[in-house]
Amino acid sequence: MNKNKLIFLIMAVLFLLAMCWIGYDISTRTTFPGSKGNLKERMAPSDSLETNE
Template sequence: MTKSKKIFLALFVVFMIIILYISYDISRRTTFPGSKGNLKERITDQVEK
């Protein structure tokens, strides 16, 4: 492999690690919308019925 290909491969690996870390961090801080329990909209829908 030439030197430029090695540099490109190294930068690609570092970039992918950064993207995976950011994705993991964002997914860890957010919750699935269906698991939020009693939202105001759900409570008012149940009371109105």
């Protein structure tokens, strides 16, 4: 294996590891939208959103 191919493979592996780490970090800081309880805004429309006059 020549030197350029080895450098490319090392850089590709490092890039993939970095992307996996970033994805894991983002996923631990956020919650799945379906896991939230029923908020009041979802249960009944708010008075401020109505446009009836």
